[in-house]
Amino acid sequence: MFKVMIVDDESRTCNGLVKIIPWDIYGFVVVGTAKNGHDALEKFNTLLPDVLIVDIKMPNMSGLELIERIRSKSPSTRFIILSGYADFAYAKKAILLNVEGYLLKPVDEDELIYFLNSMKEKFNKELNYTQAKQRIDEEKKEKVIHAALSGDYSKVKPYKHYFNFPSYRVLLIKKNSEIREGLELIKELFGKHNDGIVFNTTPYTGVIVNNQQSLPILKQKIEKLLLTGLPKQSDFFAVLGGAIVNIEDLPKSYNDALDLMEKRFFLKEERILSSDSTSVFINDNDIDKMYEKPIELNSITDKLFYSIEIEDKDALERICVETLAQMVALNYSEVTIKRSCIELLSNIQNKVLHSYNDREVINYVYTSKIINIEKQENIEKVLRFMQDLLLEILKNVDMDTSDNLVKKMVNLIERNYSQNIKLDTIAEVLNYNSAYIGQLFKDHTGDYFNTYLDKVRIENAKKLLLEEMKIYKVAEKIGYSNVDYFHSKFKKYEGVSPSVFRKNNRKD
Structure with missing residues (x-):
């Protein structure tokens, strides 16, 4: 809609013109009226009308004088003159002022509509021309920017006036599907106060930022600009390249930003990442030495499962942190980290489903949840996702155990005697010294850990022997891979061999 202001010292004329036609049908809207030239000048700065319909004769300031004064500061504004009588001298002056029409009172509706359609x-036409010119200018500027980014300075030199900041940084914004306006909206945000030159660099929106502030202040400013300017549902993140003074160095800042995009997964979560952003797991010599050995997913699976078994939330969270830190130290890629975590969680799922016939647990641990790890944008979110899912499992597995550490260990043995359980592994999970925890176990049970484990295995072997299971199968079932070793252990605790025990206890 084009905006119209009516200026006449007769209020009846103003009100009549407002109602004479349905303005909106013709693409216009009356935004205000003024009772004289001075009133019109004041309102013009606020209303910014495209068209003024002006009475030619008014007290203090004539309509022609008003037109001259507005035309001097706003050449694009158009005018229609109103007059109570035909006057050749006024008409001649109006023609010289290049007004759009000369209407006699009372205004003829058709004549007014004719002038409106003409305007x-x-x-x-002017709008189409302006938009086409703007589009050509934008395309030219885009080509110049891409030439600067690629280091082709010969193409940039004639257009160096495009880049008039004292210092620059390249900002790359990750587009979100919710930002439908995308490039144009961001151009508007940064162009408003000359904060940056926006360009497209698929799959990102780029901005050559006016680097006038310190890095922390600049990051805050950009974040605030994007948060307030983009739609509320938009989720975005951005990276900021290093500062440069000469436009010839633009490729360096651009490559800095691209490098940060590549590393983003491993950096602490921020809206705007830059050279001062830090890694989630900082690699130093001590950490590197700790994690030199390759990752054994089966061993980590056991540790995590034991943590669930003994309901140790702290151990669960710590093992997750240590595992991801080791992956980073070993230079695992984002894809490898996510795949390894999916494998770990799937292994835990299988162990839980195998150990607990609990429908509630099965509902909480399912594949569709685990694969959502692929959607996590950075390693902090991967860590939280893993910890939350494992804690959810822990919360919903009903093990009916005491808080007493030894009772938890006993419970773990009785549930997992068929597995390759080691005191060292349990001590590591619980974050205790193995000698200390072993002595604690003996003090409470009267047996060393391995002795207690052997006794539990033998007790379960006796039940299986009476079910007529083959002896080598019994050995495997209770956790002994070597049948001769099983024989020696059985005889040690029962005083007879497995076959004799079965014969002596068989029911006729």
């Missing part, structure tokens, strides 16, 4: 056509 609308001119406005649209």
Whole structure:
């Protein structure tokens, strides 16, 4: 809609013109009226009308004088003159001022509509021309920017006036599907106060930022600009390249930003990442030495499962942190980290489903949840996702155990005697010294850990022997891979061999 202001010292004329036609049908809207030239000048700065319909004769300031004064500061504004009588001298002056029409009072409706249609056509032509010129200028500027980014300075030199900041940084914004306006909206945000030059660099929106502040202040400013300017549902993140003074160094800042995009997964979560952003797991010599050995997923699976078994939330969270830190130290890629975590969680799922016939647990641990790890944008989110899912399992597995550490260990043995359980592994999970925890176990049970484990295995072997299971199968079932070793252990605790025990206890 094009905006119209009516200026006449007769209020009846103003009100009549407001109602004479349905303005919106013709693409116009009356935004205000003024009772004289001075009133019109004051309102013009606020209302910014495209068209003024002006009475030619008014007290203090004539309509022609008003037109001259507005035309001097706003050449694009168009005018229609109103007059109570035909006057050749006024008409001649109006022609010299290049007004759009000369209407006699009372205004003829058809004549007014004719002038409005004529102006609308001119406005649209001007608008189309302006938009086409702007589009050509933008395309030219885009080509110059890409030439600067690629280091082709010969193409940039004639257009060096495009880049008039004292210092620059390249900002790359990760587009979100919710930001439909995308490039144009960001151009508007940064162009408003000359904060940056926006360009497209698929799959990102780029900005050559005016680097006038310190890095922390600049990051805050950019974040605030994007948070307030983009739609509320938009989720975004951005990276900021290093500062440069000469436009010839633009490729360096651009490559800095691209490098940060590549590393983003491993950096602490921020809206705007830059050279001062830090890694989630900082690699130093001590950490590197700790994690030199390759990752054994089966061993980590056992540790995590034991943590669930003994309901140790702290151990669960710590093992997750240590595992991801080791992956980073070993230079695992984002894809490898996510795949390894999916494998770990799937292994835990299988162990839980195998150990607990609990429908509630099965509902909480399922594949569709685990594969959502692929959607996590950075390693902090991967860590939280793993910890939350494992804690959810822990919360929903009903093990009916005491808080007493030894009772938890006993419970673990009785549930997992068929597995390759080691005191060292349990001590590591619980974050205790193995000698200390072993002595604690003996003090409470009267047996060393391995002795207690052997006794539990033998007790379960006796039940299986009475079920007529083959002896080598019994050995495997209770956790002994070597049948001769099983024989020696059985005889040690029962005083007879497995076959004799079965014969002596068989029911006729």
